[in-house]
Amino acid sequence: MARLNNPPVFQGNLKKRSYFEGWYIKCLVDDLSSSIAFIPGVSLGEDSHAFIQVNTSGHNTQYLKFPISDFHYEKDHFAAAVGNNFFSDRGLRLNYEKDGMSMHGELVFDDPHPFPSHFMSPGIMGPFTYVPFMECYHGVVSMRHHVRGALTINGEEYGFENGIGYIEKDWGRSFPSSWIWTQANPFQGSDASFMLSVAKIPWMGMHFTGIAGFLNTDDRVYRFSTYLGYTVKQLTQHDWGVDVVIQNRKHMLRLHAELGDGGGLIAPVKGDMKRQMKESLNSTLHVELKDKNGQILFNDTSHIAGLEVSGNVEKLKK
Numbered sequence: 001m002a003r004l005n006n007p008p009v010f011q012g013n014l015k016k017r018s019y020f021e022g023w024y025i026k027c028l029v030d031d032l033s034s035s036i037a038f039i040p041g042v043s044l045g046e047d048s049h050a051f052i053q054v055n056t057s058g059h060n061t062q063y064l065k066f067p068i069s070d071f072h073y074e075k076d077h078f079a080a081a082v083g084n085n086f087f088s089d090r091g092l093r094l095n096y097e098k099d100g101m102s103m104h105g106e107l108v109f110d111d112p113h114p115f116p117s118h119f120m121s122p123g124i125m126g127p128f129t130y131v132p133f134m135e136c137y138h139g140v141v142s143m144r145h146h147v148r149g150a151l152t153i154n155g156e157e158y159g160f161e162n163g164i165g166y167i168e169k170d171w172g173r174s175f176p177s178s179w180i181w182t183q184a185n186p187f188q189g190s191d192a193s194f195m196l197s198v199a200k201i202p203w204m205g206m207h208f209t210g211i212a213g214f215l216n217t218d219d220r221v222y223r224f225s226t227y228l229g230y231t232v233k234q235l236t237q238h239d240w241g242v243d244v245v246i247q248n249r250k251h252m253l254r255l256h257a258e259l260g261d262g263g264g265l266i267a268p269v270k271g272d273m274k275r276q277m278k279e280s281l282n283s284t285l286h287v288e289l290k291d292k293n294g295q296i297l298f299n300d301t302s303h304i305a306g307l308e309v310s311g312n313v314e315k316l317k318k
Helices: 126-130 313-317
Strands: 019-028 035-044 049-056 061-065 071-073 079-082 085-088 091-098 101-110 136-153 156-172 179-182 193-203 204-217 221-225 232-236 241-247 251-258 264-269 272-291 296-310
Touching: 019 136, 035 079, 035 085, 049 079, 049 264, 049 272, 061 264, 091 136, 101 156, 126 221, 136 193, 136 204, 156 193, 156 251, 179 251, 179 272, 179 313, 193 241, 193 313, 204 232, 221 251, 232 313, 251 296
Parallel strands: none
Antiparallel strands: 019 035, 019 156, 035 049, 049 061, 071 079, 079 085, 085 091, 091 101, 101 136, 136 156, 179 193, 179 296, 193 204, 204 221, 232 241, 241 251, 251 272, 264 272, 272 296
């Protein structure tokens, strides 16, 4: 229970089976022209191992595999090592050279904005964090922060003196059979940070559409979640992306997402990393939020958004 009150920390143990856990760490360079995402984690199944996935806005991806003995973590805060590579909510350090893949450098994360949390609502899933037997749990570590330092990956240099970052995580048995996930910070007209996930959630022999997300503006955090009464009112999948509208009694959120070039990543199935998926880090995302009276609270666009559309998402309308 103590760890559930602190979603950013490692929630599992290395003796589990049919289990995965990973953190998603995205960093945008100073001029916002490119970004890179790291996913360190563990896969505990038929082939237990630690891993680091790497994705860039140039849609170059890598899956780096390590012995499970190379994974180490802190119990009271997010800090994890995979081999000689270190990741935390305060920065990361890379030192990898193997099989034609080279990663070196260090980043420092300043001015983090952790997701608001208290005992009854410990993170983005709110009270659903405590519901047992969920297939996948989700957490937000830092809604936005500054990034400084430098990385060199396969000879390409990434500079961060005034970069921007974001961190979230997942843990459980498997990713959903279908989902839409998108995340952006900043937008063209503001430093806002946004994330929304809409997924088909199996639980106790049934299925429901689960919604989890937030919009962090200068003055507040808007939450979007199933437990707050949000439902999918419209969802249309196109060859180029998706249009989504969710709503509760107080707000209506409208998304228009155009999928950019994507790189291949690997998702978990019963703890084993074996499901192919794609993620774009240079998608276009338009977000509009209105209150119940139709007043526009937020209306902006990002051309550096992350976007995943996986499985038959049309079923998420049901």
